[in-house]
Amino acid sequence: MIPAAFDYVRASSLNEALDLLAKHGDDAKILAGGHSLIPAMKLRLSQPKVVIDISRIADLHSVNQQNGKIAIGALTTHYEIESSDLLKRACPLLPEVAGSIGDVQVRNKGTVGGSCVHADPAGDWPAAMLALDAEFEIAGPNGSRTVAANDFFVDILTSAVEPGEILKFIHVPATANTAAYVKFAQKASGFAIAGVAAVVDKTKKEVAVAVTGVAAKAYRASGTESSLRGVEPTADSIATAAEKAADGIDPLSDIHASADFRAHLARVQAKRALWAAVSRG
């Protein structure tokens, strides 16, 4: 499996990468960790004429906390998130999700930004980013703009990053240890057939529940969330709320799971994720 021939350019700064992208337009693809792009190129599903390698832009490779917000550089690898002491303390949902992605080798190379921009409907990150109300800071030829997680995941393999733009940072709030991610994984790949991230605020009696793998894009289970608004999260109230985790959704169907089974898994995993989050807090 050999990709089609291409020209390779390594950008040493974000501005250089944006200039290269402007110059080459639709012929170019951005390479970060390469763990979505290279498999697609080997299958020749993707045949860019120019590959712009941004992996060595040091500014985008960091995890920093400032005023209760955490900025994660788009080039931060899954393993760096999994092993980050700052995140284990300030936002433990992210290391938990990172540790469930693929395998050690994939986590060493794949990046959080690349995975989010790729917007695989079975990716793990969209569930976490939606549940945390993450904000995506995107650089373009005319400066930066920020997109909320709810607007970032647009459709199957489509994020809000437009041609000519590059994701810079993902901003998430620091959360206490009241979140959890549970996944029913496709055994061979580890991708989510149904993955649910839950964040519970016991004081405000509010929950955020996001589901990936079930529909063409990850979504917030709004029925489940409103069912628990202002309600004490008990085993009973969680079970009732979780029944709504696939309401109004058009589930995917493939050789791994039928639409009905996926909807069922969304409900079961929502219950488990909420209960796990409540038990931790």
Next chain:
Amino acid sequence: MNISVKISVNGVLHEAEVEPRLLLAHFLRETCGLTGTHVGCETSVCGACTVLVDGQAVKSCTMFAVQADGTEVTTVEGLASNGEMHPVQEGFWECHGLQCGYCTPGMMMTAVQLLERNEAPSRDDIRHALDGNLCRCTGYTHIIDAVEYAAKKGRA
């Protein structure tokens, strides 16, 4: 357009003009002549092609050689030193950690990564760490024994 790369493999600097689409696995096997790195599934699943790039275990079938420019790569050929087997190699030898041997170089490189990050892994830790490496002979139990042996040996 070919790109000039300098990659240190097992401590030896290799300079070459490569096509950007040349995968690191093929660079190691064909340009460097180091055929210990095996190519199995070619789809980032089986882990037979695992090598360390700047100390990180990666699947060399899912990385272009140009991405490894300026890095230090360790392959299975780089594990032994001065004729002495690496503890992980000794573990595979002592515990019959292989049958056909195809997955073995990748298994060993991932095991080396594990033991660098966790010098006293449980059997569960070992299983979890090796979940990106497939053994089609299904000899997993002995592979776990081998890594456990290496961990004990490394701490001795």
